[in-house]
Amino acid sequence: MDKIDDLVSTGKSHLENGNFENALSFFEQALLLNPKNPDLWNYKGAALRSLGRYAESMECFNNSLKLDPRDKFSS
Incomplete structure (x- = not known):
């Protein structure tokens, strides 16, 4: 796995366990490495919504849609 995958995996684990602040931190780190990835914006939006x-969170979801207007997973 590369660094972004590790950050996302850890962030998702924190999100699932209710550690929303920690999850947000990992998703923000991943976004610093790849701000053009719509999935990362969705993860950050989910953490903020939580x-x-x-x-x-709406800003994040809108960023995701700007990057990929056909993103059916953007909340």
Whole structure:
């Protein structure tokens, strides 16, 4: 696995376990490495939504759609 995959995997694990702040941190690190990846924006948006930070999460989902308008997984 490459660094981004490791960060996403760890972030998803934290998200599933309810550690939303930690998950957000890992997704943000992954985005620093690849800000053009719509999936990473979706993960960050999911973490923010779980934290109740809805306006910020919508920005992330919108970024994902800007990168890939056909993204059916963008929440």
